[in-house]
Amino acid sequence: MLIKNIGLLAGIVPEGVLRKEGAEQGRVECLENAWLSFENGRITGFGPMESCPAPVNRSDTPEVINAYGALLMPGFCDSHTHIVYAGSRDGEFLDKINGLSYEEIAARGGGILNSSDLLHETPEKELYRQSMVRVKEMMAKGTVAMEIKSGYGLNPEDELKMLRVIRRIRESVPAAVRSTFLGAHAVGRGYTHEAYVQAVIDLIPEAARLADFVDVFCDEGFFTVEDTERILLAAKGLLRPKIHANELAVSGGVQVGVKHGALSVDHLERTTDAEIEALRGSGTMPTMLPGSSFFLGLPYGRAKDYIKAGLGVALASDYNPGSSPSGDMRFVMAQGCIKMRLTPQEAFNAVTLNSAYAMDLSREYGSITVGKRAGLILTTPGWDLTKLAYQYQTPFIRKVFFG
Numbered sequence: 001m002l003i004k005n006i007g008l009l010a011g012i013v014p015e016g017v018l019r020k021e022g023a024e025q026g027r028v029e030c031l032e033n034a035w036l037s038f039e040n041g042r043i044t045g046f047g048p049m050e051s052c053p054a055p056v057n058r059s060d061t062p063e064v065i066n067a068y069g070a071l072l073m074p075g076f077c078d079s080h081t082h083i084v085y086a087g088s089r090d091g092e093f094l095d096k097i098n099g100l101s102y103e104e105i106a107a108r109g110g111g112i113l114n115s116s117d118l119l120h121e122t123p124e125k126e127l128y129r130q131s132m133v134r135v136k137e138m139m140a141k142g143t144v145a146m147e148i149k150s151g152y153g154l155n156p157e158d159e160l161k162m163l164r165v166i167r168r169i170r171e172s173v174p175a176a177v178r179s180t181f182l183g184a185h186a187v188g189r190g191y192t193h194e195a196y197v198q199a200v201i202d203l204i205p206e207a208a209r210l211a212d213f214v215d216v217f218c219d220e221g222f223f224t225v226e227d228t229e230r231i232l233l234a235a236k237g238l239l240r241p242k243i244h245a246n247e248l249a250v251s252g253g254v255q256v257g258v259k260h261g262a263l264s265v266d267h268l269e270r271t272t273d274a275e276i277e278a279l280r281g282s283g284t285m286p287t288m289l290p291g292s293s294f295f296l297g298l299p300y301g302r303a304k305d306y307i308k309a310g311l312g313v314a315l316a317s318d319y320n321p322g323s324s325p326s327g328d329m330r331f332v333m334a335q336g337c338i339k340m341r342l343t344p345q346e347a348f349n350a351v352t353l354n355s356a357y358a359m360d361l362s363r364e365y366g367s368i369t370v371g372k373r374a375g376l377i378l379t380t381p382g383w384d385l386t387k388l389a390y391q392y393q394t395p396f397i398r399k400v401f402f403g
């Protein structure tokens with residue numbers, strides 16, 4: 001496959017660069033008037049149009065796409081979603097409009113427990129069918145790699161049901177899918193807090209056969225730093241952590257995540273300089289979810305301060321029924337610019353390479369690099385990185401490639 005007359009080929013990264021930090025986050029290498037080729041799902045070459053490869057003979061003729069001067073970029077990488085769920089929580093949306101907070105809705109038995117009840121009643125096949133609608137929506141919007149969490153099962157049987165559904169999604173779509181065991185999302189019905197934490201720990205060996213990562217909602221009213229530490233120790237060597245931290249309070253979740261080698265710590269709506277300090281020199285990617293700040297009216301994360309401190313930042317959608325009912329990564333990128341004052345370049349790296357890193361996929365996705373999977377977005381003509389964020393609702397996709 002050969003794509004020619006690319007007006008702007010954006011997101012070129014040398015092999016081996018797995019994330020962008022500090023000033024590097026603000027740099028996006030581009031080539032104007034370019035071509036790109038791929039074969040068997042992987043990028044095989046790119047360069048300026050003057051060097052565009054000409055077919056040698058008929059059997060050698062590649063399928064050629066004329067980009068007509070448009071933008072070609074890596075597809076979006078969404079490192080934090082909860083898109084396997086049943087039904088909807090639109091009733092709580094009305095409670096929210098009427099002034100109840102996320103915590104108040106949860107305390108009345110709504111929130112995550114409401115989704116857990118719905119999931120329990122929904123057969124596995126039907127759960128898969130409902131979830132696939134969202135997966136396809138995300139893919140149509142340009143997401144080529146995604147992470148999906150369990151966490152609405154909240155008992156061993158239903159957590160495994162969710163993880164099997166995620167595996168089935170992974171087997172049936174061309175997008176890359178990573179799976180996270182988030183048993184510790186809320187205390188399941190019928191358990192004491194202590195008994196539930198133990199049940200999560202007991203489930204880890206079995207969950208590890210289906211999942212890639214482990215996550216804990218380490219926040220006020222949910223799980224403590226001590227609970228988190230116990231769960232991460234039990235998962236050591238089996239599942240690498242990705243932690244929900246500092247959404248509702250300064251929770252200590254960042255520090256415990258860094259201590260246990262978390263791949264990412266996510267949310268971070270509420271952080272002090274101590275969290276930034278804790279992340280310095282670590283392999284942990286701070287990941288912010290502006291969609292949930294938008295939907296819940298929470299503060300936006302201090303992305304700019306993290307970058308100033310020399311760190312990299314990823315942005316993800318958090319697509320879920322309670323705090324971010326959208327998987328639109330282009331809107332996430334725009335919010336990064338509009339609400340967090342990231343430059344379009346910083347936001348672009350946050351939704352591509354850095355988000356791929358946050359799910360351990362940046363060897364395969366997140367940039368234009370020879371050898372990587374051809375997960376790409378070809379736009380209609382007239383787009384550049386600034387316009388993507390600025391004119392944030394105008395349709396821009398001509399075609400998404402999944403290798």
Ligand code: NIG
Pocket residue numbers: 082111112115217244247292318320321322323324
């Ligand atoms: O990332 N914060 C915890 N979990 C989800 C919300 C889940 C829900 O409300 O269903 C989040 O925001």
Ligand code: FE
Pocket residue numbers: 080081082244318320
């Ligand atoms: Fe989340």
